[in-house]
Amino acid sequence: MEKETSHLLIGLKEFFNDVLFQNLPSIIVALLILWIGWKLIKWLDKLLLKIFTKKSLDVSLNSFLRSIIIIALKVLLIITVAGMIGIQMTSFIAILGAAGLAVGMALQGTLQNFAGGVIILLLKPYKVGDYIEQGGISGIVKEIQVFNTLLITLDNKVIVVPNTQLATNTLTNYTRSEKRRVDVNVGIAYGEDINKARKVLVDLAMSHPDVLKDGADAPAVAVLELGASSINLQLRAWTKTENYWGVMGALTQGTYETLKENQIEIPFDQLQVHINKD
Numbered sequence: 441m442e443k444e445t446s447h448l449l450i451g452l453k454e455f456f457n458d459v460l461f462q463n464l465p466s467i468i469v470a471l472l473i474l475w476i477g478w479k480l481i482k483w484l485d486k487l488l489l490k491i492f493t494k495k496s497l498d499v500s501l502n503s504f505l506r507s508i509i510i511i512a513l514k515v516l517l518i519i520t521v522a523g524m525i526g527i528q529m530t531s532f533i534a535i536l537g538a539a540g541l542a543v544g545m546a547l548q549g550t551l552q553n554f555a556g557g558v559i560i561l562l563l564k565p566y567k568v569g570d571y572i573e574q575g576g577i578s579g580i581v582k583e584i585q586v587f588n589t590l591l592i593t594l595d596n597k598v599i600v601v602p603n604t605q606l607a608t609n610t611l612t613n614y615t616r617s618e619k620r621r622v623d624v625n626v627g628i629a630y631g632e633d634i635n636k637a638r639k640v641l642v643d644l645a646m647s648h649p650d651v652l653k654d655g656a657d658a659p660a661v662a663v664l665e666l667g668a669s670s671i672n673l674q675l676r677a678w679t680k681t682e683n684y685w686g687v688m689g690a691l692t693q694g695t696y697e698t699l700k701e702n703q704i705e706i707p708f709d710q711l712q713v714h715i716n717k718d
Contacts, residue, residue, distance in 0.1 A: 470524040477517040485510050503568070504561055507586040553587040556603030560584060565606070566613050573612040577601060619652065620684045622677045624691050627670030629705040634663065634671060637704050641675045644698045648690055650683040670707045 488506050561584070566572045570581050572591070579591030579599055589606055591599040614620070628637050638661040645651050645659035653659070657678040664672040675695060679687045699706055 466524055470521045473524065474517065474521045477521075478514075481510060481513050481517065484513070503583045503585060504557060511586065552604040553602045556605075556607035557584065557586055557589075559607045560589070560603060563607075565611055566616070570616060571614045572606075573614065574601070574606055574609055614684075615681050618681060619657070619678050620681050622651075622675075622679060622684065622688050622691055624675040624677075624688070624695050625664065625672060626675070626695050626699070627667060627672045627707060628699070629670060629707045632671070632704050634673075636702065637661070637673060637699065640698050640702050640704070641673070641695060644694045645675060645677040645691060648677070648687060648694075650679050650687050651691075652678040652680075669709065 485506060488509065492506070560566070566581055568581050568583065572578065572581060577591065577599055579593040579597075582590040582592045582598070584590075584603075588600045588602055591601060593599060626641075628634070641661050642659050646653055651659060659675065659677040662674050662676065664674050666672075675691060677687065677691060696706070
């Protein structure tokens with residue numbers, strides 16, 4: 441045991457004397473260049489953001505291109521620093537090449553995410569600012585990165601979604617179209633006047649300033665079904681996409697209040713319990 445410890449100490453001493461101390465100036469310079477280079481890359485990232493913004497480059501493409509450029513510069517910086525401290529570039533490249541296949545297999549999903557990001561930028565199923573939903577995940581697109589897309593939920597949570605998941609699966613984009621239809625379902629009691637209910641609901645929608653009122657976009661009421669305890673109606677009103685949630689809330693509340701004011705009954709499920717005293 442003592443002999444092994446002695447050999448270890450001798451090996452460490454030789455390493456420090458022959459390798460570390462002799463290359464100490466180069467190591468210090470290399471670390472200094474690494475620190476300066478890292479700072480310059482961060483500064484360049486901010487500069488690219490200003491340039492792309494000034495050129496009115498698409499926001500989605502903006503973040504994607506910046507991510508690729510910054511990653512490439514960081515890899516180049518690390519390779520340069522490695523060469524300065526004595527690591528042979530030919531050997532380094534050979535090692536990278538040998539490890540490339542294994543790393544590629546290990547990171548197969550990551551490479552697929554990169555390809556998914558390229559597909560998203562080319563086909564543009566969504567862009568930054570869109571509200572999308574896929575596989576039970578929904579949110580506003582904040583940023584399209586090289587491998588992932590960042591979503592912000594309505595309660596301000598951040599969701600990181602792999603690009604391949606969004607590029608290769610069915611996706612719903614709620615804000616791509618300029619207008620959306622607001623549907624408000626309500627049931628009225630049997631015996632109530634359907635035409636009267638239709639009129640008051642259409643008048644309610646027509647009175648809202650953000651509801652579209654021309655041609656095929658005009659509000660309408662349809663009878664959906666004759667339910668077990670109610671006649672189920674649907675108020676349909678078109679509005680600009682950015683006004684959707686405001687119109688939805690206003691018409692939902694207004695439907696209840698309007699039907700109540702016009703003495704049109706909205707039935708609700710009731711449970712009758714019969715008690716047998718015997």
